[in-house]
Amino acid sequence: MTTHDTSETTTTTAAAPASGVGSTLRSRLQQLLAFASLIVIAAFFAVANPVFLTYGNIINVLFSTVVIGLLALGTTFVIITGGIDLSIGTGMALCAVMAGTFIVTWGIPLPLGVLLAVLFGGFLGFVNGFNVAKLGLPPFIATLATMLMAQGLALVISHSAPIYFSDTPGYLKLSTGNLIPGVNFPNAVLVLVLAVVVAAILLNRTVLGRYTFAIGSNEEATALSGINVRRWKIVIYTLAGLFTGLAGVMISARLGSAQPATGAGYELQAIAAVVIGGTSLAGGKGSIIGTVIGALIISVLNNGLQLMSIPQEWQNVILGAVILVAVYADMVRKRAASTT
Amino acid sequence: MSAAVSEQTAPSSTALLTVDGVSKAFPGVQALSDMHLELRHGEVLAVVGENGAGKSTLMKLLSGINQADSGHFLLDGVPFHADNPKEAMEQGISIIHQEFNLVPDLTVAQNLFLGREPRSRGWFTADRDLNRQAADLIDRLGLVLDPRAVVGTLTVAKQQMVEIARALSYDARVLIMDEPTAALNDAEVEVLHDLIRGFVSPRTGVIYISHRMDELKRISNRITVIRDGAYIDTLDTESTTMPQVISRMVGRAxxxxxxxxxxxxxxxxxxxxxxxxxxxxxxxxxxxxxxxxxxxxxxxxxxxxxxxxxxxxxxxxxxxxxxxxxxxxxxxxxxxxxxxxxIGYLSEDRKHFGLLLDQTVSSNIALSSLGDKFSRQGFVDDRAIRREAERAVTRLGIKTPSVEQEVKNLSGGNQQKVVVGRWLAKDCxxxxxxxxxxxxxxxxxxxxxxxxxxxxxxxxxxxxxxxxxxxxxxxxxxxxxxxxxxxxxxxxxxxxxxxxxxxxxxxxxxxxxxxxxxxxxxxxxxxxxxxxxx
Structure with missing residues (x-):
């Protein structure tokens, strides 16, 4: 698509046309590379253990991606704005406890209880957004505070005991049930797929998504362009909170109980997924597909290493190494591109 | 330290510092071309010029921050060269920048001797020595400063005194001051001028950069006018009027x-x-x-x-x-x-306050109007954005291979047009x-x-x-x-x-x-x- 003849384009900087093409290619390559490493890792495990590629195991991998995936989807938006959300792990546990409180303790009907738990997550996100956007706290500090408060509140509200959903088997079906009877495709995976689609549409097709990128790219310029940056930041953190709420419902449905003490550590796994997927912590760049691939890499690693009977402790060591390699490779690519 | 002291020291006619045919280019700008300047022993030489006339560049060369492309500096007739500000100071040239170079959380004494603190037994600082030496220096200069005061809590005028005291502690022979009174009130300006008069002796001199014509009259012996990076004229302050100086400053047709x-x-x-x-x-x-x-x-x-x-x-x-x-x-x-x-604002700093550099021409043009013109129920209408961006490219003559080009690859003028396009899209x-x-x-x-x-x-x-x-x-x-x-x-x-x-x-x-x-x-x-x- 060229609107100008060549004599005009030559007056722009000489490098312009070349690097323009290069940059779109580069961003495709970047996703391709994350995707390629996923394939390589999967191929490795497939060779190491034939079980890996069976339908049942693939569903296992997807099933174990659900919680991290949901958290990572929401936090992708926050990270693209140049922020960070540390509260999603313990926030998820608190939302699970709230689901238990609503449904088990208070006896609120299941659909409404689930909705309230998700909205509660949105409320946590709103608090983060308010503290970041209105009070001007650094996102790291604001969400660290929420993380600690959520951790404490989950224990306080549940009296430090798990809340079991024994009387509401429907709740468990949200995760482990199959929409089509007899076909092994758990609802949890369906929820994740839908969440991915919604997140991708929000980020790529809506004003919210455009502002997310704009804020991360240049917050001052965006504000001076007449965009109410503060308001949109609150919206974005609230959105991340809704995903946290959904993750809280899905994890407690899977376990059959709300475990108040779990949650811490999930936020770092989610952030790892986002970063492996090529989203920049500096903001302005990122994609939902990248995050999905990042989350899949993490669960493929965990699953494959388990199949190879490698202890959990070593799995973390390997995951850490993968993060290093992935992010370093990304930096090298960018540096190579910028020195031209 | 009174005005009487300085009146005894009449400026001589011998050169203390000479700038001889100095040129300096930065990418895209010839900042200085064949600059000449002569500071005599015992004088205050004012240097005036419009914004961008080359004053700051000259300062940066003298203080060793940048190196001249050609020409020389002479100090007492001897060629002078500094690779960095420290070398310049050690040779007797001290500069007070408009922006202070102080650490606000340290005390006056700590700032005065930053990087050359008196020590005891190797790594330990000797605070008592430090404060005593600072007090001595402050006394010698006749200043009113507490060596133990934290610099950040001082007024601008006092902070400037700290700067000056530090400069003078290096046994400066040439003191260069860039807009020293920009943030001072009249009384503080007087104190500063007294300090300058006290500093000037037959072996020293001051280059005083300022826009304030009334001050130049009071403090300077001669006025050198520069314009567009070149030397224009030097005038005796006493026999010169302000309009004469201004006409030389703006001179270009x-x-x-x-x-x-x-x-x-x-x-x-x-x-x-x-x-x-x-x-x-x-x-x-x-x-x-x-x-x-x-x-x-x-x-x-x-x-x-x-x-x-x-x-x-x-x-x-x-x-x-x-x-x-x-x-x-x-x-x-x-x-x-x-x-x-x-009302649309196009900032002087396009890169920081105007553009999303990593984003495309069309994204940048659409940014302000995304919420109204280019979306329905929150969904972005990319086709409308493209149409508007292409219209802007044609209307404003933005030279870009495509509206999908990233803005950082455009030239400055075209980047500016993109921001104009944004506000026109918003119907400002x-x-x-x-x-x-x-x-x-x-x-x-x-x-x-x-x-x-x-x-x-x-x-x-x-x-x-x-x-x-x-x-x-x-x-x-x-x-x-x-x-x-x-x-x-x-x-x-x-x-x-x-x-x-x-x-x-x-x-x-x-x-x-x-x-x-x-x-x-x-x-x-x-x-x-x-x-x-x-």
Missing amino acids: IDTSARPENVRADRPVVLSVEGLSTKHLLRDVSFELRQGEILGFAGLMGAGRTEVARALVGADPITAGRITVDGKEVRIPNAAKAAELG DVLIVDEPTRGIDVGAKDEIYRLLNDLAAQGKSIIVISSELPEVLRLAHRVVVMSEGRVTGELGPDEATQESVMELATQRRSAPATVAEAEAEHPEGSPHDERGRA
Whole structure:
């Protein structure tokens, strides 16, 4: 698509046309590379253990991606704005406890209880957004505070005991049930797929998504362009909170109980997924597909290493190494591109 | 330390510091070309010039921050060379920059001896020695400073004294001061001048860079004028008048053929500002902007022109004042409100406050209008964005291979046009353009000028803020001149000349003497009704 003849384009900087093409290619390559490493890792495990590629195991991998995936989807938006959300792990546990409180303790009907738990997550996100956007706290500090408060509140509200959903088997079906009877495709995976689609549409097709990128790219310029940056930041953190709420419902449905003490550590796994997927912590760049691939890499690693009977402790060591390699490779690519 | 001391030391006619044919180019700019300058023993030499005349470059070369491309410096006839500021200081050349080089959280004594602290037993600092040496130095200079005071808690004037004390502690022979009085009140200026007079001796000299003509009269022996990176003239202060200095400062002939002729007094007022004040700088700023008019804002660095723009679009809070848009009084708490009212701001710093560099031309053009024009129920209409971007590319003559090109790959002039395109897409009627041609090459400047003229002819109202006088004079129907946060005058097309603007721009406030007094005169919430007082 060229609107100008060549004599005009030559007056722009000489490098312009070349690097323009290069940059779109580069961003495709970047996703391709994350995707390629996923394939390589999967191929490795497939060779190491034939079980890996069976339908049942693939569903296992997807099933174990659900919680991290949901958290990572929401936090992708926050990270693209140049922020960070540390509260999603313990926030998820608190939302699970709230689901238990609503449904088990208070006896609120299941659909409404689930909705309230998700909205509660949105409320946590709103608090983060308010503290970041209105009070001007650094996102790291604001969400660290929420993380600690959520951790404490989950224990306080549940009296430090798990809340079991024994009387509401429907709740468990949200995760482990199959929409089509007899076909092994758990609802949890369906929820994740839908969440991915919604997140991708929000980020790529809506004003919210455009502002997310704009804020991360240049917050001052965006504000001076007449965009109410503060308001949109609150919206974005609230959105991340809704995903946290959904993750809280899905994890407690899977376990059959709300475990108040779990949650811490999930936020770092989610952030790892986002970063492996090529989203920049500096903001302005990122994609939902990248995050999905990042989350899949993490669960493929965990699953494959388990199949190879490698202890959990070593799995973390390997995951850490993968993060290093992935992010370093990304930096090298960018540096190579910028020195031209 | 009194004035009497210095009166005994009459300047000699021998050269202490000589700048001989020095040239320096930065990418795209010849900052200095064949510069000459001579500082004599025992004198205060004032160096004056417009914004961008080359004063700062000269300072940077002398202090070893940058290296000259050609030419030499002589100190007492001996070639002098410094690779960095420390070497320059050690050879006797000390510079007081406009921006202080102090660590605010350390004490006066710690700052004075930063990097050469007295030590005891290797790694340990000897605080008692440090404070004693600092006290000695302060006494010797006749200053009133507590060595143990934390620098950040001192007034600007005292901080400057710390800077000067540090410079003098290196046994400086040449002291160079860049706009030393910009932040001082009259009493503090006097103290500073006493300090300078005390410093000057038959073996030392001072280069005093300033815009304040009245001060030059009081402190300097001679005045050297530079313009466009070149030496113009040196005048004896006593036998020179201010207009003579100014005429040499602005001297270049400008193309007035393109100047707008028609004054638009009959047009409706679209924007009116009365008594605008901000916490730090602006005091009682008032002006009117008419439909289809280009209103120029002139003034020296720090006069408050950009601050007016930022206050207008809600980027900085205002403490007093009334803003009226199309006859209705409005409150503008943020740029979102300003955009809603049809006021668009194009920052002087496009890269930081204007563009999303990593994003495409079309994204940048759409940014301000995403929420209304380019979306339905929150969903972005990419086809509409593309259409608008392509229209803007054609209308504004943006040179880009495609609207999907990333903005960082465009030249400065085309980047500027992209920001203009953004506000046109938003249907803004008032554009505030801050330094429209900064960082834009000469050829593209004309294009920007023509574009702004066209927009005004189409009925847009434009405020042009510029440090380049010829630019303001060429573009503006009327010129508002600012100095030290105040409007010092407004000139119609027949009155605005480089000389008349310069004269207003260099006016130093007589009263109030301090910011505190100024604030007392302008208690919050009782705005604007004191017009005419100033």
